[in-house]
Amino acid sequence: MHVTRDELRDFAARAFVRVGLPESDACIIGELMAEAEFQGSEGHGIMRMNHYIRRIQAGGVNPKPNIRVVEERAAMALVDGDNGMGHLVMKRATGIAIEKARTCGVAWVGSQHSNHAGPASLYPRMALEHGMVALYFAVGNANHLPPWGGLDMLLSTNPIAVAIPTHEEPPVVLDMATTVAAYGKVKTKAQRGETMPVGWMIDRQGNPLTDPKRSAEGLLLPIGGYKGYGLALVFGLLAGTLNGAAMGKDVIDFNADDVTPTNTGQAICVIDPAAFGDPLEFKKRVDVVVRDLRASERMPGVERIWLPGEQSHLKKLEAQRNGTPIAPALQKSLDTLADSLGILRLSGGTP
Amino acid sequence: MHVTRDELRDFAARAFVRVGLPESDACIIGELMAEAEFQGSEGHGIMRMNHYIRRIQAGGVNPKPNIRVVEERAAMALVDGDNGMGHLVMKRATGIAIEKARTCGVAWVGSQHSNHAGPASLYPRMALEHGMVALYFAVGNANHLPPWGGLDMLLSTNPIAVAIPTHEEPPVVLDMATTVAAYGKVKTKAQRGETMPVGWMIDRQGNPLTDPKRSAEGLLLPIGGYKGYGLALVFGLLAGTLNGAAMGKDVIDFNADDVTPTNTGQAICVIDPAAFGDPLEFKKRVDVVVRDLRASERMPGVERIWLPGEQSHLKKLEAQRNGTPIAPALQKSLDTLADSLGILRLSGGTP
Numbered sequence: 001m002h003v004t005r006d007e008l009r010d011f012a013a014r015a016f017v018r019v020g021l022p023e024s025d026a027c028i029i030g031e032l033m034a035e036a037e038f039q040g041s042e043g044h045g046i047m048r049m050n051h052y053i054r055r056i057q058a059g060g061v062n063p064k065p066n067i068r069v070v071e072e073r074a075a076m077a078l079v080d081g082d083n084g085m086g087h088l089v090m091k092r093a094t095g096i097a098i099e100k101a102r103t104c105g106v107a108w109v110g111s112q113h114s115n116h117a118g119p120a121s122l123y124p125r126m127a128l129e130h131g132m133v134a135l136y137f138a139v140g141n142a143n144h145l146p147p148w149g150g151l152d153m154l155l156s157t158n159p160i161a162v163a164i165p166t167h168e169e170p171p172v173v174l175d176m177a178t179t180v181a182a183y184g185k186v187k188t189k190a191q192r193g194e195t196m197p198v199g200w201m202i203d204r205q206g207n208p209l210t211d212p213k214r215s216a217e218g219l220l221l222p223i224g225g226y227k228g229y230g231l232a233l234v235f236g237l238l239a240g241t242l243n244g245a246a247m248g249k250d251v252i253d254f255n256a257d258d259v260t261p262t263n264t265g266q267a268i269c270v271i272d273p274a275a276f277g278d279p280l281e282f283k284k285r286v287d288v289v290v291r292d293l294r295a296s297e298r299m300p301g302v303e304r305i306w307l308p309g310e311q312s313h314l315k316k317l318e319a320q321r322n323g324t325p326i327a328p329a330l331q332k333s334l335d336t337l338a339d340s341l342g343i344l345r346l347s348g349g350t351p
Numbered sequence: 352m353h354v355t356r357d358e359l360r361d362f363a364a365r366a367f368v369r370v371g372l373p374e375s376d377a378c379i380i381g382e383l384m385a386e387a388e389f390q391g392s393e394g395h396g397i398m399r400m401n402h403y404i405r406r407i408q409a410g411g412v413n414p415k416p417n418i419r420v421v422e423e424r425a426a427m428a429l430v431d432g433d434n435g436m437g438h439l440v441m442k443r444a445t446g447i448a449i450e451k452a453r454t455c456g457v458a459w460v461g462s463q464h465s466n467h468a469g470p471a472s473l474y475p476r477m478a479l480e481h482g483m484v485a486l487y488f489a490v491g492n493a494n495h496l497p498p499w500g501g502l503d504m505l506l507s508t509n510p511i512a513v514a515i516p517t518h519e520e521p522p523v524v525l526d527m528a529t530t531v532a533a534y535g536k537v538k539t540k541a542q543r544g545e546t547m548p549v550g551w552m553i554d555r556q557g558n559p560l561t562d563p564k565r566s567a568e569g570l571l572l573p574i575g576g577y578k579g580y581g582l583a584l585v586f587g588l589l590a591g592t593l594n595g596a597a598m599g600k601d602v603i604d605f606n607a608d609d610v611t612p613t614n615t616g617q618a619i620c621v622i623d624p625a626a627f628g629d630p631l632e633f634k635k636r637v638d639v640v641v642r643d644l645r646a647s648e649r650m651p652g653v654e655r656i657w658l659p660g661e662q663s664h665l666k667k668l669e670a671q672r673n674g675t676p677i678a679p680a681l682q683k684s685l686d687t688l689a690d691s692l693g694i695l696r697l698s699g700g701t702p
Contacts, residue, residue, distance in 0.1 A: 071627055071628060072456075073454070073455055073456030074425050074455040074456065075455035075456050075458065076456030076457045076622075076626050076627075078626075078627050078628070103424070104424055104425040104426035104427065105423075105424030105425065105426050105427030106424075106426045106427045106457065106458065106459040106620070107426065107457065108456070108457040108620075110627065133589065133593065147644045147647060147656045148656070148657070149650055149655075149656050149657075150644070150647045150648060150653070150656050151647070151648040151649065151650055152647035152648045154643055155644075162586075162589075164588050164589070172584065174581040174584070174585045176575075176582075180575060206650060206651075223574050223575025223578050224527075224531060224574025224575055226659075227527045227574050228574065228575065230527060231511075231525070231527075233523065233525070233640075233659065234513040234525045234659065235513075236640075237515050237523065237637060238484065238513075238515070238622075241633065241636045241637055241640060242484065242622070242624060242627055242633060243627060244627070244636075247636075247640055248639070248640040248643050248644070249643050269457070269459075269620070271427075271589075271593070273593060275422060275424045275429075276422055276427075276429050276461065276594060276595070277422060277429070277595055282592065282593060285592045285595075285598075286588060286592055289584075289588065289592060289598055289599040292505055292599050292600050293498045293501070293506075293599070296497065296498060296502070296503035297501060297502040297503045298500055298501055298502065299501065299502055299557060300557075302500035304500075305498045305499070305500050305501050306500075306577075307584075308577075308581040308584065
């Protein structure tokens with residue numbers, strides 16, 4: 001089945017309204033989940049629907065949050081998400097950061113009492129529409145990463161995303177977990193019945209773990225060994241601890257626990273290139289770097305040199321033409337969800 | 352030979368004064384080079400002396416720069432280093448960022464027309480003295496990294512450093528190249544006559560390269576494959592391109608070229624935790640995370656779990672007690688430099 005962006009958004013919105021969210025909030029989340037799916041972030045897209053709804057129904061997420069700024073200076077704010085859906089919290093936070101960056105040149109907005117907000121790149125991408133650069137950091141919602149040399153999973157895959165505007169080229173958008181694989185990718189492999197490559201996870205004896213269904217027994221590996229551990233730690237401290245949000249032992253495994261508020265922390269830093277000089281010249285200089293990299297000499301057997309965000313860009317163009325595919329197993333689970341909520345299915349039918 | 356911090360600083364200052372730097376500037380650089388050596392960043396410490404002096408003498412670096420702010424908003428500045436030593440430029444930039452963060456909560460200061468500034472962590476560490484958090488990004492001064500799948504070395508090892516204050520624990524200080532090994536480490540291996548581990552570099556056929564004396568034929572490998580390439584790219588765009596500094600093809604190989612200004616770009620982002628709540632509580636929360644990680648269960652054979660910056664901290668304590676060791680080959684080259692400049696040797700003697 002292929003679905004349009006509007007079908008995805010409307011389906012998600014129907015579900016969120018049914019479990020008590022205001023219609024405007026439900027539409028915002030639906031829009032961002034459709035965006036995630038369209039840019040190819042399927043591990044953080046519509047497949048999270050069942051889980052989101054389950055936690056709202058269980059009381060783990062507040063359907064009617066009072067999202068508000070609790071600390072503020074000229075170039076920063078701390079947003080209390082009141083345990084609402086992370087999409088709502090981080091959309092608000094990003095909007096504040098963009099406004100503050102417009103006057104101050106740069107702004108940093110953190111969140112506390114937030115929740116899972118979809119793929120990291122969604123929020124820095126919002127700054128691109130204003131010709132701005134943005135960096136995003138988040139504490140993941142389950143600890144799968146031990147410190148380097150350790151066995152206790154005290155860290156999450158804490159993602160980093162950076163978006164940089166261009167003039168004619170697709171924007172440069174990096175969106176990466178600080179582990180070799182994000183846990184969402186492990187989940188996608190499990191759902192598709194595929195095995196994982198060696199290097200994604202190890203078991204507690206240090207042996208490679210390739211069956212994604214056994215992922216609960218394993219540890220994710222950080223990129224670059226102790227370097228990835230260091231990145232997960234420092235960006236976790238900035239996105240979590242600095243904001244008074246969960247980090248380390250405080251992190252709630254939202255896969256295993258539907259009722260405890262996660263107190264998720266995130267941070268977005270927005271930079272206005274206009275503060276540094278002519279913003280058009282900046283974007284043109286980024287284009288030059290992009291083109292130099294793309295046109296450079298390739299290793300034998302390599303067909304193309306990709307820029308970060310370029311594959312997402314092409315996936316989005318393709319999805320805008322033909323809709324985005326929904327795998328049969330996912331469609332079935334979404335149909336079951338729709339039927340249990342008594343709403344129209346994503347495919348438009350009823351049981 | 353073991354030397355004290357003052358001996359290192361004074362030796363470096365003598366050399367810089369002899370090639371035309373004002374005494375106050377020479378002392379600042381000497382202080383920072385001694386600091387680098389004491390924290391164990393020997394690849395970016397006193398071993399760079401010959402190279403720095405050679406470029407100043409050749410006219411590649413301006414001994415009397417007019418370092419000034421060329422763009423400014425409440426929470427940002429762009430500093431033109433006037434092709435002065437990077438240590439001077441980034442010390443100034445960091446001071447500005449700290450002052451702006453004190454009022455705005457966060458500040459971002461970029462540099463252009465700067466030069467190599469020593470180890471990345473020097474500058475975010477300055478924020479620690481003010482109880483602040485800082486992030487530092489820089490474009491390296493020689494391209495050794497191709498894009499993922501490529502052979503053209505269009506990127507440098509573009510380092511990332513992050514410093515986070517603690518209450519009773521050593522500060523958390525991450526300082527890492529986005530490649531598996533920094534080029535400074537390759538140089539150290541070469542100087543010591545050691546071989547490199549497999550995984551640091553490959554040759555143009557994709558085979559492991561382990562002889563550091565052949566490093567000019569090889570390519571550094573990024574951490575996490577395409578992820579490290581992405582990090583080197585985006586932080587290079589932020590530290591270089593955004594500031595109107597060199598990036599990609601524009602980067603001058605300062606090992607091979609003594610005369611062309613490098614137009615090095617760097618960026619420092621300082622965050623004042625006091626803007627987010629009680630700063631002491633923040634530092635105590637960081638302590639808790641640090642202690643939880645250190646005390647966590649270890650893999651068989653692992654003696655200790657290290658926090659980023661902890662080994663540097665211990666090296667500094669040890670160096671403060673007993674001085675820092677200078678390897679015979681390095682001492683010899685520094686003696687030769689001293690003799691050629693007609694200044695007192697590091698060891699205090701004369702030829």
